[in-house]
Amino acid sequence: MINPKIIRKNPDMVKAKLKTRGIEAKEIDQYLAFDQENRDAIAEAEDLRKQKNQLTGQISQAKDKRSEETQAKIKQVKTLNNVIKAADEKQKKVYAQWRYIAIRLPNLPDDSLPIGPDEAEDKELRKWGTIPEFDFEPKAHWEIGENLGILDFDRAAKVSGARFVYYKDAGARLERALYNFMLDLHTQKQGYHEIIPPYLVTGKTMFGTGQFPKFTEDVYTVESTGMTLIPTAEVPLTNYYSGEILDEKDLPTYFTALTPAFRSEAGSAGRDTRGLTRMHQFNKVEMVKFCKPEDSYKELDSLTANAQEVLEQLGLAYHVIVLSTGDAGFSSAKTFDLEVWMPEQNIYREISSCSNCLDFQARRAMIRYRKEDGSVDYVHTLNGSGVAVGRTVAAILENYQQADGSVKVPDVLVKYMNGMTVIK
RNA sequence: GGAGAGUUGGCAGAGUGGUAAUGCAACGGACUCGAAAUCCGCCGAACCGGCUUAUACCGGCGCGCAGGUUCAAAUCCUGUACUCUCCUCCA
Numbered sequence: 144m145i146n147p148k149i150i151r152k153n154p155d156m157v158k159a160k161l162k163t164r165g166i167e168a169k170e171i172d173q174y175l176a177f178d179q180e181n182r183d184a185i186a187e188a189e190d191l192r193k194q195k196n197q198l199t200g201q202i203s204q205a206k207d208k209r210s211e212e213t214q215a216k217i218k219q220v221k222t223l224n225n226v227i228k229a230a231d232e233k234q235k236k237v238y239a240q241w242r243y244i245a246i247r248l249p250n251l252p253d254d255s256l257p258i259g260p261d262e263a264e265d266k267e268l269r270k271w272g273t274i275p276e277f278d279f280e281p282k283a284h285w286e287i288g289e290n291l292g293i294l295d296f297d298r299a300a301k302v303s304g305a306r307f308v309y310y311k312d313a314g315a316r317l318e319r320a321l322y323n324f325m326l327d328l329h330t331q332k333q334g335y336h337e338i339i340p341p342y343l344v345t346g347k348t349m350f351g352t353g354q355f356p357k358f359t360e361d362v363y364t365v366e367s368t369g370m371t372l373i374p375t376a377e378v379p380l381t382n383y384y385s386g387e388i389l390d391e392k393d394l395p396t397y398f399t400a401l402t403p404a405f406r407s408e409a410g411s412a413g414r415d416t417r418g419l420t421r422m423h424q425f426n427k428v429e430m431v432k433f434c435k436p437e438d439s440y441k442e443l444d445s446l447t448a449n450a451q452e453v454l455e456q457l458g459l460a461y462h463v464i465v466l467s468t469g470d471a472g473f474s475s476a477k478t479f480d481l482e483v484w485m486p487e488q489n490i491y492r493e494i495s496s497c498s499n500c501l502d503f504q505a506r507r508a509m510i511r512y513r514k515e516d517g518s519v520d521y522v523h524t525l526n527g528s529g530v531a532v533g534r535t536v537a538a539i540l541e542n543y544q545q546a547d548g549s550v551k552v553p554d555v556l557v558k559y560m561n562g563m564t565v566i567k
Numbered sequence: 568g569g570a571g572a573g574u575u576g577g578c579a580g581a582g583u584g585g586u587a588a589u590g591c592a593a594c595g596g597a598c599u600c601g602a603a604a605u606c607c608g609c610c611g612a613a614c615c616g617g618c619u620u621a622u623a624c625c626g627g628c629g630c631g632c633a634g635g636u637u638c639a640a641a642u643c644c645u646g647u648a649c650u651c652u653c654c655u656c657c658a
Contacts (some may be wrong), residue, residue, distance in 0.1 A: 185615070189626060196627090219638085224638085283643080
């Protein structure tokens with residue numbers, strides 16, 4: 144949620160910024176009108192309560208409750224109660240209207256973002272690595288995987304439908320090697336706490352990170368319980384501290400977790416129908432940071448560097464782009480995407496997304512910290528993939544494929560593959 | 568799934584209808600060269616509204632959460648979440 148004080152104080156700035164994210168100015172006008180109306184209603188109801196408290200105070204002090212004077216006061220309070228009830232109802236109604244808008248406004252984009260409605264305006268910032276050259280026609284990863292008998296999409300379709308996969312033998316081993324490698328890197332070298340979180344969360348938790356109420360279509364919610372299968376570990380990791388007030392000395396703190404991510408992929412029918420690129424269930428190693436407001440952009444850079452290191456150690460060529468105002472996620476003020484080189488399609492493909500959400504999620508999930516002077520403020524939260532495991536398997540199969548259909552194992556993974564150097 | 572107990576300020580812990588004891592910790596002060604001990608003071612800076620440059624201040628709200636009864640609810644009633652114990656079941 145955007146800090147209401149910012150919207151009150153700088154409505155024109157907010158309108159201009161949210162315009163770049165598809166929000167009409169009149170929505171902000173509505174917001175401000177409800178906000179003012181709400182505060183007026185609160186003042187009115189509180190004033191009535193004050194009157195009531197004075198009267199009940201007098202009644203409780205009265206020695207003779209049956210005296211005419213006291214009875215008159217009791218009658219007065221009875222009447223006042225009706226007025227208060229009406230005032231409360233009016234206030235609640237206005238508040239609900241205000242809140243309806245407030246919780247659906249996306250975060251304010253940072254000034255440094257390229258302005259544009261979609262990915263066409265994303266800007267490349269830097270490249271790393273050498274794009275591999277092949278003296279044969281490189282195959283797509285699903286073809287390599289099926290030929291080697293390590294990926295089985297057909298049987299997964301039989302059992303679960305489209306966008307599922309079985310990994311088998313060296314394929315399963317490669318997936319496991321990758322996420323162990325990633326977790327070791329994040330925990331041992333980069334200072335993250337390793338977490339295994341719940342994979343089913345409540346609606347309130349989904350609200351905290353910004354998926355709800357706007358994006359219920361993108362996830363799987365279990366009908367019988369109302370619980371949702373996490374679409375990313377960001378949800379349980381960021382909400383770890385929901386409702387809490389942390390100590391300043393405990394910040395920053397970093398979490399990482401390997402979890403499956405479940406996504407309905409509603410609205411992406413027909414896109415990336417083949418291979419590991421777009422699945423209903425995929426493994427992802429996620430990184431989440433909690434930090435003081437003044438540090439969050441510095442933390443975003445190091446978070447992105449942490450993700451880059453995964454790809455660099457694996458020897459996969461990638462580039463980094465900054466997402467445009469319209470392409471960045473709902474909760475994010477600034478997002479860097481890492482895109483890995485995929486030889487068969489000749490394109491860079493998203494494999495990590497690193498975002499600074501500022502206090503947007505912290506306000507929703509009520510994650511605060513107490514400063515040394517005793518005052519309380521919201522933390523800033525960040526999240527990034529470090530990295531999507533399934534897409535990394537795809538990238539390795541394609542980038543490390545050899546003419547005979549075998550796949551070389553990247554050096555850093557050999558020990559995680561029990562010494563295996565080639566998948567054949 | 569069944570039965571019972573519990574949820575109060577940073578922590579401990581009273582309070583069965585009249586508006587949140589007390590202890591510890593913390594904080595401020597006195598004493599001291601300084602510290603400890605002791606004494607005095609203060610202590611919901613969780614949140615909301617008003618007034619403010621900001622404090623302060625005023626008010627609201629506040630005893631897990633949401634409702635209800637009452638002039639008045641931590642106290643009574645209903646629902647619900649979570650924790651613990653026992654039983655059942657189970658990886």
